[in-house]
Amino acid sequence: MSNHNRRGWRLSSLKQLVLLSFLVVVTPFGILIYYATDALVEQSAEGRVLAKQALEVTRRGQRLEGLAEDITRSARQYQILAKPEIKQRLTQNLLDYREQLSIHSFILTKVEQLNQINALLDNIEQSNAEDANNLLGFTRDINQQVDLILDQRLQALNSTAQHTQTQLSTLALILLVIEMLLILFFSFSIIRPVRRIADRIQALGTGEEYTGAMVGGPDELVELEQQLDWLTERLAEVENEKQRFLRHMSHELKTPLTTLREGSDLLADQITGPLNQSQMEVTQLLQSNSRQLQSLIEQLLDYSRLHQNESVNFHPVKLLPVFIEAIEPYKLLLEQKKIHLTLPKEEHEWTTDRAMLVRIISNLVSNAALYGSNEGDLTLSIEHTNEHCLIHVENDGPTIPLKDVPLLFEPFYQGQNRRQGPVKGSGIGLSIVHDAAESLGATVTLSKNENHRVGFSVCLPISEHPIND
Template sequence: MIGLAMQLGSLRQLTVVSFILVLVPLLMLLTYSQFTLSKMGRIANSEAEYSVAVVRRLSKMEGLSVDIERLFKQYNVLHNVALKNLAEKSIERFVELQVLVCSELSEKQSCNHLSERLEWLELYAGDQDQLLLDAQLAEFKVNLADLSDQIESMLDLRILAQQDYVNSVLQIQVWLTIILVGISLLLIIFGTRIILRPVEKLEMVIRAISKQESDLPSISKSGPKELIVLEHKLHQLAARLVQLENLRHALLRHASHELKTPLASIKEGCSLLSEQVVGQLNPQQAEVVSLLNISTERLNLLIVQLLDYNLLLQQAKPVFELIDTQRLFKDFITDNSLAIQQNNNVLELNIDIETIFADAHLIRRILDNLLSNALAHGSKGRPISLHLYSQQDVQILEVANRGQRVPLEMRQSLFQPFSRGNSKRNDRVVGSGLGLSIVADCARMMHGKAEIIDIEQADFCVRVTIPTNGESI
């Protein structure tokens, strides 16, 4: 069947041939059942006809025996030759039936006794003693009764033999049904496997494309032509996606690099103007220079976030490891202490687990971006809460702050790239809209998710959920 599947060029042909092969054992079973049922019907009819014929002959013999007995008793009294002739004719008819009945018996003893009695009666001349005639007729009746019993036993044996045959046929039918149905099930399994194998190959290709693997499964050389064509298209799509991804990375790298060079010159010029190295500035000029400084800082922030986002996208697979939470948050607070002090915020840590199973770089990116978002949009001087705990088979990080609440209809969109909310930033810098997007992408890379939730002690809270086993939730 596998060789046949390799020769078939169409998925439709493969499906039709598989169904036909599965139906062959069932058709064989149906044909055998019909043949056996017909044969058993013929045997039953034949046995019924045979039994009726034998019983009918035996019944006629019993009737003739009564006539023979009556005629010989009358002849013994009247000595009428006509009665003798009638008796002989009855004996002839009796003998004809006896020959037919006795031919069916293997044991001929009763038939022989009957023949002896008939021979004696044929030679009877009417001059013997009445008692001797009565004895011969009584013996004749006994022999006929024995023949009747023997015929009845023979018919019983034939019925038992027929029942044994029916039982044997039923047993063969049961075993044949089990075997042929089992063969059909095996053919169904093999046919399903052959049909699904190209589909599983397509799934492998799609999974490899989704995971951005560089080596895709090789294109099948045999199988349904429709699926092989689809494999070719998927490989072309994968090549196109790789090309677009490379172009995007190159664009981000070159754009960021090319922007940094003139930006450094602009920042240097603005710094010289602000320090009035090239001459005294009037108030209007000083205000313009201040606006230029703010714009250059915003542009620099956008370039840094673009580079960070590009670096995140280039990371193909997370590297899971057990991370000491005390050391993680100690380094995190040390690196961000200056930003926390500038807004007079207090960082409240609530760490319930000693270790977290995650990618160290990705979890640190999540913490940095969530803190940056809380500092930029939260209320100044109000505490920022970080809560890390585990629940069942997931690890949960919640970062909450006071500030402006986000409407339900806007929450999901905030995790999209370059999407910004309506709240004003504390640093008067227009954000790029990549912070929460980076958080969501980092969580997704670790098979988790990020969402905005409502809690009583804060106005804005982001919950990041990461599975403890590194598998999808």
């Protein structure tokens, strides 16, 4: 638990982490939207100003051309008629032209042309009609220059818009990359502790010790990790209690059972006196069921040892003596059911753990003896190659229902078929076979299940473990 106090900075809750990740991911988009909106507003304002200016300049240019025509016409008329009202109209037109030209001059960049037009206007005002003919041409030149200046400003505005668009595209691409990195970072920050919790739960479920990093992260996940710590300790205590219970119970059961077996053996050997046929049958029944009870107790002990990761010792083992040792506890039951036993005729040797192999064969023979048919066959055979050793245990008896086949090696599972005899089975025989085979790196399979014939095969691979002499 002290490891929790050594963690670095972290957000205090999962809610805060999610909110912060949302804000950090959304902020770059907000910046992009603000920048794009600001640039759009600015360029829109410039566009409106330019449009308004172009409209005013166009109207003013048209007004100047009209005034130039009126001035030219009035100058000619005054030169011919010399009437005061014509002179007055000419003066007014010149005044209006000068006023419009002064406004127009803010756009023009060439001062020389403005000076020429002003000089031309002075000459016209002094009744020089010939100079008035040039006024319209100068006015049109000025309007063309103004149009050119407006086109240049429009092109500049378009260039600015394209530049802004390029900047926004680049900024959007950069922010997209940043967004992806932020999303990956915050996703990893949330997923990593959750994945570690999942690993811890998996290790807890398989009974393995968790050796990964501490979970860390927000308070909710840290609290969940503390609960897992408590659960791990509690399960370890329960497992220890279970193992202690099995050891004590098996000891307490084996002590009176040994007395029963010794007493039944004494009766069967007629040490206390001769027995009639009925008494002998009762004695044999006591012997048979006491052996079955002993087998059940030994299965419980085997199951307990296998789940304590009992070590294995690999060395060359002669297989025929293993078969004989495994069959010995069930010889009386086989004789009572008149089951014909067939063993391999040739000796074989394989590198394995002898105690584990005896445990495997013993439980397979136990199943065959208990579930096998009366006056049936029980065959143990060996297929030996350079790469593996196959041990087959087959017997006559009722076939296993198909729906029971996938669950055969599950602990404490009992299928539809029931063993013969008053002592009920524990349902862990085949589970012990499976676990013991795994400890040897071997596999056990249901190899035959048809025509009132059931068989199991154990495949022992070449041992890669060091051989212990």
